Amino acid sequence: MNRNWELTSLSLKIIAVITMTIDHIGYFLDGPLWLRAIGRIAFVLFAFVVAEGFTKTRSRVKYLQRLATFGFGMTLLVFIFSSVTQNFTLLSNGNIFLTFYFALLITTGMNRGDTFGLGQIIAGLVGTVLFAVDYSFYGIMTVILFIYFQGNIKKQFFGFLAINAIFYGPALLTYGLWSPYSLQIYSLVAFVFIAFYRGKLGYSNTFTKYFFYWYYPIHIGILAALGQVIHL
Numbered sequence: 001m002n003r004n005w006e007l008t009s010l011s012l013k014i015i016a017v018i019t020m021t022i023d024h025i026g027y028f029l030d031g032p033l034w035l036r037a038i039g040r041i042a043f044v045l046f047a048f049v050v051a052e053g054f055t056k057t058r059s060r061v062k063y064l065q066r067l068a069t070f071g072f073g074m075t076l077l078v079f080i081f082s083s084v085t086q087n088f089t090l091l092s093n094g095n096i097f098l099t100f101y102f103a104l105l106i107t108t109g110m111n112r113g114d115t116f117g118l119g120q121i122i123a124g125l126v127g128t129v130l131f132a133v134d135y136s137f138y139g140i141m142t143v144i145l146f147i148y149f150q151g152n153i154k155k156q157f158f159g160f161l162a163i164n165a166i167f168y169g170p171a172l173l174t175y176g177l178w179s180p181y182s183l184q185i186y187s188l189v190a191f192v193f194i195a196f197y198r199g200k201l202g203y204s205n206t207f208t209k210y211f212f213y214w215y216y217p218i219h220i221g222i223l224a225a226l227g228q229v230i231h232l
Contacts, residue, residue: 007193008202009049013212015193016045021219028220028227033178037186043096043135044142044160044190046212050100051146052199054107064104066213071097074217075131081224094133096216102127103143110144138167138184151199157191164188 007015023039025031057063074095102124109120127133128140135142141163149155164185171181202208 005196006198006200007196008200009052009197010202010204010208012045012049012193012197013208016042016049017212017215019045020216024220024223028223029230030227033180033183036180037183040184040187041190041193043139044187045193046096047100047103047139047142048146048156048190048194048197050104051143051150054104055147055150060104060108064101064108067097067101067104070213070217071095071101077217077221081221094131094136096134096139097213098127098131099133099135099139100143102131102133103140106140107144107147138163153191153195156194157188160191161188 019038019040020042022035023042026033026035026039054060054063074097078095105127106121106124109117109122109124111117112120124140128137133139142160145159145163146156149159164187168182168184171179172185175181177185
C-alpha cells in the first residue's frame with residue numbers, strides 16, 4: 001500500500017476532532033441531521049486511539065489519572081454551568097473523558113484477575129451508571145473491544161458491528177437509516193480511516209498530547225453558550 005495513504009494516531013485524532021466539532025455544531029445549534037451523521041465517526045476514532053494509547057503508554061497509572069482529572073473536572077464545570085443557566089441538558093449528556101476512564105478502569109480490573117481487580121470492575125460499572133457517561137455501556141464495550149482485539153481490524157470491525165446491532169439494531173429496524181434514533185450505524189464509516197492506520201504515533205509534542213483534552217471542554221462550552229443565546 002502507498003505509504004502516503006497511511007494514517008497515524010495523530011491523523012485519526014485530527015479527523016476525530018473535525019467530525020466531533022461538526023457533530024456538536026449540529027447538536028447545540030440545531031443543525032441538520034447530516035451533521036450528526038458525520039459526527040458518529042468521532043467517538044469510534046477517539047475510542048480506537050485511546051485503546052492504542054493506553055496499551056502503548058509508558059505509564060498506565062498516569063494515563064488513567066489524566067482522564068480522571070479532566071473527566072471529573074469537566075463534570076464539575078458542567079454542573080456549575082447548568083446551575084447558572086438552569087439548563088441541565090448538557091449535564092445529562094455526561095462526558096467522553098469519563099467514558100474512557102471507566103472503560104480503562106474495567107479493562108485494568110479484568111486483566112488483574114484478583115480482588116482488587118474485581119473492585120476496579122465494580123467501580124467502573126457503578127461509575128458508568130452514576131455519572132451517566134457519554135455513550136454509556138455502548139462506549140465502554142467499544143473501548144474494551146479495541147483493546148482486546150488490538151491489531152486485528154477484522155475482529156474489531158465485526159465485534160463493533162455486533163455491538164451496534166445489540167444497541168441500535170432495534171432502532172434501525174423500527175425507524176430506518178435516517179433517524180436520530182438509528183444514526184449511530186454511520187459510526188461504522190470510522191473503519192474506513194482505521195483501515196489505513198499502521199500503528200504509528202505520528203508527530204508528537206506537549207501540544208499534540210494535550211490539545212484534545214483542552215479542546216473538548218472548551219469547544220463544548222462555546223457551542224453550549226451559543227446555543228443558549230440562540231434559544232433565548
